Amino acid sequence: MSEITQKMRKLGIRFDPPSLVLIYSNDKMKLHQRVMPVRNFNAGSNVNFFATQLKQRHEEFLHSVPLISIEKMLRILQEHIRGSPLESILKNINSEYEINPDEDLNKLTDDQLHRKKLIMEASFVANQLQPSDPDYEYDRQVDFEDNKIESGWDSESNAKETETDDFWG
Amino acid sequence: MDADGDADTVLDYDGKSASGTEAVKVICLGDSAVGKSKLLERFLLDKFKPQTISTYALTLYRYSSKVKDVDVIVDFWDTAGQEMFQSMHPSYYHQAHACIMVFDATRKITYKNLERWYKELRQYRPHIPVFCAVNKIDANMDVTQQKFAFPEKNGIPLYYVSASNGMNVVKLFRDAVEAALMYKKDPPDVTDQIFQELQRL
Numbered sequence: 001m002s003e004i005t006q007k008m009r010k011l012g013i014r015f016d017p018p019s020l021v022l023i024y025s026n027d028k029m030k031l032h033q034r035v036m037p038v039r040n041f042n043a044g045s046n047v048n049f050f051a052t053q054l055k056q057r058h059e060e061f062l063h064s065v066p067l068i069s070i071e072k073m074l075r076i077l078q079e080h081i082r083g084s085p086l087e088s089i090l091k092n093i094n095s096e097y098e099i100n101p102d103e104d105l106n107k108l109t110d111d112q113l114h115r116k117k118l119i120m121e122a123s124f125v126a127n128q129l130q131p132s133d134p135d136y137e138y139d140r141q142v143d144f145e146d147n148k149i150e151s152g153w154d155s156e157s158n159a160k161e162t163e164t165d166d167f168w169g
Numbered sequence: 170m171d172a173d174g175d176a177d178t179v180l181d182y183d184g185k186s187a188s189g190t191e192a193v194k195v196i197c198l199g200d201s202a203v204g205k206s207k208l209l210e211r212f213l214l215d216k217f218k219p220q221t222i223s224t225y226a227l228t229l230y231r232y233s234s235k236v237k238d239v240d241v242i243v244d245f246w247d248t249a250g251q252e253m254f255q256s257m258h259p260s261y262y263h264q265a266h267a268c269i270m271v272f273d274a275t276r277k278i279t280y281k282n283l284e285r286w287y288k289e290l291r292q293y294r295p296h297i298p299v300f301c302a303v304n305k306i307d308a309n310m311d312v313t314q315q316k317f318a319f320p321e322k323n324g325i326p327l328y329y330v331s332a333s334n335g336m337n338v339v340k341l342f343r344d345a346v347e348a349a350l351m352y353k354k355d356p357p358d359v360t361d362q363i364f365q366e367l368q369r370l
């Protein structure tokens with residue numbers, strides 16, 4: 001496989017013509033832009049399928065880009081095709097792709113839940129110790145000392161602010 | 170392979186298995202995505218034979234082990250999407266000998282929902298031993314310095330675990346299996362009943 005030493009900087013979506021846009025830098029830190037057309041994509045398309053296809057077709061450029069980020073861009077495009085205003089698109093899609101600690105995930109459909117689990121999977125994998133790891137121990141036990149403080153999850157106060165992102169993921 | 174090797178039948182957990190080995194049922198409870206399945210997978214590694222019983226939206230992991238030199242078959246019951254209905258099918262609780270309740274160290278709502286799960290559990294199984302686990306401590310180590318009212322007030326032991334890095338997972342399951350076995354040998358509800366009968370005389 002050809003090793004291209006490039007670093008993903010930003011991933012975006014262009015509505016017309018529909019395309020995925022990747023900004024990346026090479027080893028000399030120079031920024032490049034790669035525009036990848038998204039063909040035959042419509043309001044009812046399965047974003048996971050299209051994201052997988054794009055990733056395969058542009059493997060060279062997208063191999064280090066998480067599938068979930070590509071999916072998110074395609075969801076923005078899809079909502080645009082459906083005619084939603086940009087403002088509400090960004091708000092809705094961002095909440096689709098983030099974990100809100102106060103959201104009851106029991107109520108999600110299989111698809112939605114699967115997406116949330118994919119997002120959570122990132123930290124699971126990052127922290128994972130497997131039998132092949134030198135620090136791995138099957139029965140790993142750690143005793144946490146007894147003098148603990150209240151968690152704060154038992155009091156009723158609930159201050160929560162939501163943040164909004166921009167177009168770029 | 171012995172008679173109990175395949176998890177294609179649900180055992181009668183009140184009795185012994187076909188081969189005469191002691192069999193216990195341990196159930197997992199908690200919100201969607203708290204990591205119940207990942208915890209089971211971490212404990213069992215690849216020594217298990219999962220079986221999906223789709224009618225009830227659950228997965229059964231049959232595990233053979235020894236507790237204090239006695240052979241035992243443990244069926245771990247895991248939900249497969251039934252959290253959606255905010256309640257479990259009664260067969261989920263039927264004959265269970267122990268329960269592991271899980272919440273997510275990164276999502277407060279999963280802790281809040283424990284009350285509801287616990288209430289339902291106690292309707293079906295008023296006396297079985299219960300274990301509580303706060304999972305994903307790898308993603309929020311702060312919780313390991315914290316205490317939680319729910320387990321404390323119900324007299325339930327709390328385990329700080331991570332399915333991802335494996336912390337305290339094996340201990341949690343071993344303790345639950347041992348308690349399940351003890352419960353089966355000496356179910357407190359039966360003794361309670363007898364005691365109540367005696368009092369009535």
Ligand SMILES: Nc1nc2c(ncn2[C@@H]2O[C@H](COP(=O)(O)OP(=O)(O)O)[C@@H](O)[C@H]2O)c(=O)[nH]1
Nearest residue numbers: 117121124202203204205206207305331332333
């Ligand atoms: N960081 C971290 N993530 C975890 C841990 N356990 C599970 N997860 C993640 O949480 C998500 C839900 O896990 P799962 O076992 O499917 O939850 P279940 O619905 O309760 O069975 C998955 O994406 C896992 O990767 C853990 O200990 N640490």
Ligand SMILES: [Mg+2]
Nearest residue numbers: 205206248249
């Ligand atoms: Mg599960």
